[in-house]
Amino acid sequence: MTGRVTHAAHAAHTAHHRRHRGRRGVAALLGLALLLSTAGSNSVAARDGRVVVGSKNFLESKLLAEMFAQLIEGRTDLAVERRLGLAGTQVCFEALRAGAIDLYPEYTGTGLTAILRRPPTGDARAALATVRAEFLRQWDLWWLNPLGFENAYALAVPRARMADAPLRTISDLAAVSSSMRAGFGYEFLKRQDGLPGLQTRYGLEFRHVRAMQQSLKYQAAAAGEIDVLDIYTTDGRLAAYDFVILDDDRQFFPPYDASGLVRGAALRRHPELGAVLGLLTNAFDARTMRQLNYRLQEGGEPVETVARDALSALRLITTDDAGPAPPPGREALFPYLWSHRTTLITRTVEHLALAGLALGLGLLAAIPLGLLLERRRRVAEPVIRIIGLTQTIPSIALLAFMIPVFGIGEIPAVTALWLYSLFPIVRNTYSGLRDAAPRAVESARALGMTEGQILHWVRLPLAAPVIMAGVRTAAVITVGTATLAAFIGAGGLGVPIVAGLQMADATVILSGALPAAALALAIDALLGRVEVWIRPRGLQRDPA
Amino acid sequence: MTPAPVLSVRDASQVFGADVRALRAVTLDVRHGETLVLIGESGSGKTTLLRLLNGLQTPTSGDVCLHGASIRAQDPIEIRRRIGYVQQDAGLLPHWTVADNVGLVPWLLGWEPARRAGRVDALLDLMNLDPRRFRTRYPVELSGGQQQRVAFARALAADPDIILLDEPFGALDAMTRHALQQQFLGLKQRLTQTMVMVTHDLDEALRLGDRIAVLKEGRLLQIGRPDELLRTPAHDDVAHLLRYRAEGRRP
Numbered sequence: 001m002t003g004r005v006t007h008a009a010h011a012a013h014t015a016h017h018r019r020h021r022g023r024r025g026v027a028a029l030l031g032l033a034l035l036l037s038t039a040g041s042n043s044v045a046a047r048d049g050r051v052v053v054g055s056k057n058f059l060e061s062k063l064l065a066e067m068f069a070q071l072i073e074g075r076t077d078l079a080v081e082r083r084l085g086l087a088g089t090q091v092c093f094e095a096l097r098a099g100a101i102d103l104y105p106e107y108t109g110t111g112l113t114a115i116l117r118r119p120p121t122g123d124a125r126a127a128l129a130t131v132r133a134e135f136l137r138q139w140d141l142w143w144l145n146p147l148g149f150e151n152a153y154a155l156a157v158p159r160a161r162m163a164d165a166p167l168r169t170i171s172d173l174a175a176v177s178s179s180m181r182a183g184f185g186y187e188f189l190k191r192q193d194g195l196p197g198l199q200t201r202y203g204l205e206f207r208h209v210r211a212m213q214q215s216l217k218y219q220a221a222a223a224g225e226i227d228v229l230d231i232y233t234t235d236g237r238l239a240a241y242d243f244v245i246l247d248d249d250r251q252f253f254p255p256y257d258a259s260g261l262v263r264g265a266a267l268r269r270h271p272e273l274g275a276v277l278g279l280l281t282n283a284f285d286a287r288t289m290r291q292l293n294y295r296l297q298e299g300g301e302p303v304e305t306v307a308r309d310a311l312s313a314l315r316l317i318t319t320d321d322a323g324p325a326p327p328p329g330r331e332a333l334f335p336y337l338w339s340h341r342t343t344l345i346t347r348t349v350e351h352l353a354l355a356g357l358a359l360g361l362g363l364l365a366a367i368p369l370g371l372l373l374e375r376r377r378r379v380a381e382p383v384i385r386i387i388g389l390t391q392t393i394p395s396i397a398l399l400a401f402m403i404p405v406f407g408i409g410e411i412p413a414v415t416a417l418w419l420y421s422l423f424p425i426v427r428n429t430y431s432g433l434r435d436a437a438p439r440a441v442e443s444a445r446a447l448g449m450t451e452g453q454i455l456h457w458v459r460l461p462l463a464a465p466v467i468m469a470g471v472r473t474a475a476v477i478t479v480g481t482a483t484l485a486a487f488i489g490a491g492g493l494g495v496p497i498v499a500g501l502q503m504a505d506a507t508v509i510l511s512g513a514l515p516a517a518a519l520a521l522a523i524d525a526l527l528g529r530v531e532v533w534i535r536p537r538g539l540q541r542d543p544a
Numbered sequence: 545m546t547p548a549p550v551l552s553v554r555d556a557s558q559v560f561g562a563d564v565r566a567l568r569a570v571t572l573d574v575r576h577g578e579t580l581v582l583i584g585e586s587g588s589g590k591t592t593l594l595r596l597l598n599g600l601q602t603p604t605s606g607d608v609c610l611h612g613a614s615i616r617a618q619d620p621i622e623i624r625r626r627i628g629y630v631q632q633d634a635g636l637l638p639h640w641t642v643a644d645n646v647g648l649v650p651w652l653l654g655w656e657p658a659r660r661a662g663r664v665d666a667l668l669d670l671m672n673l674d675p676r677r678f679r680t681r682y683p684v685e686l687s688g689g690q691q692q693r694v695a696f697a698r699a700l701a702a703d704p705d706i707i708l709l710d711e712p713f714g715a716l717d718a719m720t721r722h723a724l725q726q727q728f729l730g731l732k733q734r735l736t737q738t739m740v741m742v743t744h745d746l747d748e749a750l751r752l753g754d755r756i757a758v759l760k761e762g763r764l765l766q767i768g769r770p771d772e773l774l775r776t777p778a779h780d781d782v783a784h785l786l787r788y789r790a791e792g793r794r795p
């Protein structure tokens with residue numbers, strides 16, 4: 001065998017190597033899966049003296065979570081792990097229930113309607129009593145005493161829009177709603193205590209309703225593109241825009257008292273936790289909150305700074321800091337990229353690690369699977385079609401499905417990305433092997449090569465460029481989708497993108513989006529080179 | 545006197561899927577040292593019959609014997625390494641050089657590299673391909689006729705005593721085809737191999753074949769020497785085939 005001309009030997013050698021790595025890969029993968037599943041279920045038991053604080057992916061939630069975290073750090077010996085910016089109520093709640101986080105800020109109204117699916121009530125005390133009793137009974141989850149302010153839904157209309165007909169209440173709005181264009185957040189559109197209920201209560205019938213991202217709504221309203229929007233009563237931006245908040249004259253919106261939702265297990269394990277968090281009872285009113293939010297949203301100050309200022313103003317923590325840093329102004333893109341280079345490099349490394357790990361595991365699983373399917377042609381098409389279904393699950397939904405099983409953070413993110421990477425590799429491995437030079441395969445068989453030799457010496461080397469093309473597709477998908485990992489707290493370049501979307505700051509968005517796009521292009525180009533390099537020489541039209 | 549058959553096909557039928565009857569009860573012998581030509585229109589079962597001979601296909605019913613023993617009882621890999629095969633379109637491995645392609649069967653049989661290289665060069669010489677120029681080329685760098693000659697050299701490499709050729713001069717222009725036919729006739733004199741060759745060109749069959757087997761719709765219509773076929777066609781279709789040729793050749 002040593003006498004073979006180098007190229008054939010080389011191509012076959014890599015193929016051979018790949019096959020063996022593949023077999024070992026399956027074992028490694030099984031081991032890893034086992035490891036991951038135990039890590040997921042034991043994550044609570046495994047950590048002692050450590051509390052995981054989560055938050056949803058909007059600034060007030062992050063601010064409250066950061067205050068919880070700093071308070072715990074400042075007044076107990078517990079270490080705090082932050083999982084801020086998880087995607088929405090469902091993700092946070094599932095993470096809490098699964099024990100992936102120990103507490104996160106929540107609102108009584110959300111607990112009542114979105115989680116318990118109870119009809120909304122106008123009575124704040126009754127709402128709190130209900131969620132407390134039910135969460136405790138059903139899931140051993142505890143609501144802290146309310147923090148003192150409410151962040152409820154309200155409808156707002158730009159004052160400029162009222163020149164001809166001044167509106168004061170939602171009933172006033174109902175009378176003219178058929179001429180109004182509305183822009184509402186995604187959650188508001190779906191929730192029972194959002195638009196559907198509101199429409200029934202007031203008989204609202206808008207001319208046009210658009211689903212819009214929170215911060216874009218404000219800009220659209222200021223630009224006169226929409227006439228009505230849903231707002232949160234503590235939104236800091238209200239200070240910057242001239243909007244009239246309509247009076248909820250028929251008491252539709254349920255109370256949304258801010259509080260903390262904590263796992264009973266965590267409170268029992270660390271009794272000091274309840275005592276320390278209790279210090280925040282009634283600590284903030286809506287006006288204070290709006291100002292804090294303003295600093296975050298419009299001033300672009302970091303959550304850590306604003307949280308520290310708020311806590312030290314209440315003398316709950318002491319700081320040896322020489323006063324708050326001046327709020328950073330909005331920067332142009334390139335100075336911003338430069339001044340944030342260390343963070344961005346860290347994010348890029350995180351991003352590459354997530355995508356690379358997922359792709360590596362994808363190769364280990366998908367190539368052996370493709371080889372196996374090539375030998376079991378009858379089941380191949382159905383199996384590949386089933387794997388193809390993963391491509392049709394929206395990424396954010398796939399990430400959400402991972403939480404009950406794997407919790408939050410890197411493990412579910414890598415698992416989801418791994419699932420995405422499988423299809424292109426399996427499909428190309430299978431079809432590349434199946435369709436590789438059928439006449440050459442036929443003659444190899446006619447001259448007495450065994451099926452194993454044909455696979456090894458003919459099919460694999462000839463299919464290599466096709467397999468590589470699948471790997472390349474998988475790599476680009478994985479790098480692109482990894483931006484969404486930020487939604488379940490896995491870091492990566494999605495973090496600045498999500499943060500920028502919340503602040504409606506294009507510079508911050510681009511500081512994540514540009515490196516992510518550059519990364520995808522670079523990887524595509526690199527793997528394109530590998531694809532050419534791996535192509536057996538005789539297949540090149542123009543031999544070097 | 546008639547030498548004992550090297551290969552014999554006994555009442556072999558081949559059915560593909562539910563109703564494609566590619567061969568229907570074909571019985572014939574291939575004699576030692578002869579060149580038997582299989583002729584028939586497209587789809588008549590020529591390739592299928594050839595594939596039965598080296599066990600690439602097992603007949604649905606009937607049997608094929610190699611040196612008197614049923615090939616069902618023998619290792620097909622073993623058989624194929626002992627029988628040369630030239631495919632309808634050369635079928636060279638595109639990612640292997642000419643030398644690797646020609647040396648394929650010797651390599652499978654575990655020949656020493658030096659012995660293999662010597663054999664490859666000798667065969668390329670035999671095929672009028674200068675080894676120094678062609679050894680390291682890839683199939684894409686060859687003309688159609690050169691590819692056919694490499695495929696032919698590859699079939700001869702391990703000195704098999706039987707060679708199967710499926711339209712070896714198929715997709716070639718008339719001049720190259722003629723030149724290769726001449727070369728084949730020359731080789732035939734020097735080689736002692738038994739050959740079974742498929743063609744759908746009657747001229748080629750008459751020129752190269754010691755005997756000719758005529759197939760139609762999976763049935764063997766007639767088998768015999770060229771002059772026998774010309775003199776006493778056993779079937780209207782054979783007569784038709786010959787007449788057609790005679791007319792075609794009229795100036």
Ligand SMILES: Nc1ncnc2c1ncn2[C@@H]1O[C@H](COP(=O)(O)OP(=O)(O)OP(=O)(O)O)[C@@H](O)[C@H]1O
Binds near residue numbers: 561585744
């Ligand atoms: N693997 C297969 N599956 C199904 N049908 C087949 C298969 N191989 C051959 N056939 C059918 O069997 C019949 C005979 O095919 P075969 O290839 O032997 O013809 P041929 O005489 O070699 O034709 P040609 O001159 O065009 O090469 C045809 O009808 C063909 O479609």
Ligand SMILES: [Mg+2]
Binds near residue numbers: 590591592632710
């Ligand atoms: Mg044929």
